[in-house]
Amino acid sequence: MNRKNRNLLIGGVIVALILGVLSPFIASTNPDGLESSAEHLNPNAMQNPGYWHAPFENYKIPFLGNSPLAGIVALVIGILLALGLAYILTEILKRRGNTEN
Amino acid sequence: MHIPDGFIPLWQCLIYWIIAIIFLIMAFRWGRKNLNEKNIPLMAVLAAGIFAIMTINIPIPFGSSGHMVGAAMVAIIFMSPWAAVMIIALVLIVEGLVFGDGGITTMGANLINMGVCGGFVGYYTWKAIYKPYKGSDGVVAGSGILSKWWSIGVASWLAIFLSAILAALELGWAGTFPLGLGLLFMGGYHAMIGIFEAIITVIVISSLEKIRPDLLSWNKLKRAEADNPNSDNPEVPSK
Numbered sequence: 001m002n003r004k005n006r007n008l009l010i011g012g013v014i015v016a017l018i019l020g021v022l023s024p025f026i027a028s029t030n031p032d033g034l035e036s037s038a039e040h041l042n043p044n045a046m047q048n049p050g051y052w053h054a055p056f057e058n059y060k061i062p063f064l065g066n067s068p069l070a071g072i073v074a075l076v077i078g079i080l081l082a083l084g085l086a087y088i089l090t091e092i093l094k095r096r097g098n099t100e101n
Numbered sequence: 102m103h104i105p106d107g108f109i110p111l112w113q114c115l116i117y118w119i120i121a122i123i124f125l126i127m128a129f130r131w132g133r134k135n136l137n138e139k140n141i142p143l144m145a146v147l148a149a150g151i152f153a154i155m156t157i158n159i160p161i162p163f164g165s166s167g168h169m170v171g172a173a174m175v176a177i178i179f180m181s182p183w184a185a186v187m188i189i190a191l192v193l194i195v196e197g198l199v200f201g202d203g204g205i206t207t208m209g210a211n212l213i214n215m216g217v218c219g220g221f222v223g224y225y226t227w228k229a230i231y232k233p234y235k236g237s238d239g240v241v242a243g244s245g246i247l248s249k250w251w252s253i254g255v256a257s258w259l260a261i262f263l264s265a266i267l268a269a270l271e272l273g274w275a276g277t278f279p280l281g282l283g284l285l286f287m288g289g290y291h292a293m294i295g296i297f298e299a300i301i302t303v304i305v306i307s308s309l310e311k312i313r314p315d316l317l318s319w320n321k322l323k324r325a326e327a328d329n330p331n332s333d334n335p336e337v338p339s340k
Contacts, residue, residue, distance in 0.1 A: 005142045008313060012146025019153035028158040028166035033265065033290030034102050036165035040286060041278045049107040054201030059156060074200065075156055079149045081195050086148035089191065090132060090141045097133035 016079045024059075024071030102170065102261075102268060102291065103196065103203030104210055109275040111206060117271070118209030124186050124217050131183035140179070143316050144188060147175055150305075152192050159297055167294030170215050173223020173260035174302040177253060178309065180228075180318035185220025186212070210271055214264045223260035227252050235322040250303050257302040258295035265291030 001009070031039060038045050056062070056074045064070035109117070136144070151171040158166035172185040179185075190212050196202040203211050231252035232245035243249055269287035273280030278287075306317070314320050 001138065001142065004313070005139065008316075009142040009146060012142075013149060016146070016149040016153040019150070019157060023153065023156045027156060027168075028160040030158065030160055030164055030166035032102070032158055033161075033165055033167050033287065033294055034104065034268065036163070036290055037269075037278065037283065037286035038108075041282055045108055045277050046105075047107065048105060051106045052198070052201070052205045054197070054199055056199055057201040059200050059202070075153065078156075078195055078200060079153050081199065082152035082192055083145050083149035085191050085195065086188065087141065087145040089187070090136050090144045093129055093132035094136040094138075094141060097136065100133065 013079070013083060016083070017076060020075035020079050021072050023075055024068045102167075102211075102215060102265060103193075104207040104214075104268060104272070106204030106206050108204070108272060108277050109207050109210060113271075113275055114206040114209060117207070117213055121190075121209035121212040121217070124212070125190055128183040128186040128190070131181060132187060135179075135181070135184075140316065143178070144184070147171070147178070148188050148191050151175070151188060152195060154301070155192065155196070161290065161293040161297075163290075165290050165293075167290065167297060169298050169301050170219050170261060170264065171298075171302075172216055172219025172264075173227070173253075173257035173298070174305055176220040176224035177227050177256065177302075178306060178317055180224070182217070182220035182224045185223070186216045189216030189219065210268070214268045214271070218264045218267050219260040222263045223256045226259050227256035230255060233319045233322060241319050241322060250307065253306055254299035254303050258292075258299040261291050261295035261298045262288065265294075 030036075035046070056077070059074045059078070060066070060070040061073045062070075064073060151169075154169045154171065156168070158168045160166050170189070172189050175188050176182045176185040193203055193208055193211055193215070197205055197208050197211075230245045230247045231243040231249060233241055233243050235241050243252065245252060247255060265287040266284060269278060269283040270280070272278040272287075273283050309316055
């Protein structure tokens with residue numbers, strides 16, 4: 001990877017991490033557009049059938065309680081997961097493309 | 102706009118999953134042909150950035166809130182809706198499996214709404230109203246009805262709005278929302294959320310244009326034949 005692309009990667013991750021750290025403090029706790037619609041049109045639909053129990057439900061690390069740190073750590077994990085998965089998937093696709101060519 | 106589990110009957114979820122997987126396979130095909138050393142870091146950074154910004158809900162009138170999706174942004178940057186399908190799929194998987202944001206059974210529907218509809222509507226709306234071409238002087242311009250930034254703003258607003266309309270249609274078919282009121286509420290809320298999407302999309306792409314114009318695919322357009330600004334079929338190199 002050349003210097004320009006490394007800088008892009010580092011700069012982009014820093015911006016994403018800043019957004020992640022700020023998110024628990026600045027994000028609105030109002031229901032989102034879909035939840036607001038459901039509250040008006042069919043509140044019963046909001047009951048989770050429990051098909052899947054996510055480890056960090058509601059973007060919080062359970063053992064860190066309700067502190068902002070619980071949200072920040074969860075978001076940092078999510079950002080790094082999204083980054084890593086995207087990098088691995090695109091690298092695999094690129095290599096497969098090179099092999100086909 | 103993430104539809105949770107339980108909002109859509111399982112048999113309908115299966116249909117959406119099958120459609121979503123077909124689009125995902127097409128997106129992977131696009132990736133095999135078009136991903137290279139240069140755009141892989143950008144894809145990774147966009148996935149991380151979109152995940153982060155999706156967690157920042159901003160308040161909108163009537164006690165609601167909304168967040169950016171970013172499908173139109175990715176599709177316009179890469180001049181391909183398939184890039185958006187791929188990135189949004191990855192973000193939805195992380196959000197759904199790790200954080201419980203959006204259902205597992207409804208992940209196919211969510212990918213169709215946010216990734217497929219968002220990406221395709223965003224990209225083709227922008228292309229239709231901006232009509233990008235590269236002149237013989239090498240400068241990229243548009244021959245459409247709106248300027249570059251207005252066309253990006255309108256396209257990303259429409260991407261969110263129509264994604265919400267599609268979600269309302271799915272929820273109407275599922276019997277979860279009454280169709281008419283579902284369209285009204287979902288359309289109304291997301292028409293407001295779309296303004297936020299439009300502003301952020303323009304800010305991100307204009308920043309990229311200043312910092313790394315080489316990463317924007319429109320700067321790789323082939324020159325229009327005979328410098329014809331009315332050409333509506335600008336070719337994009339496959340690599």
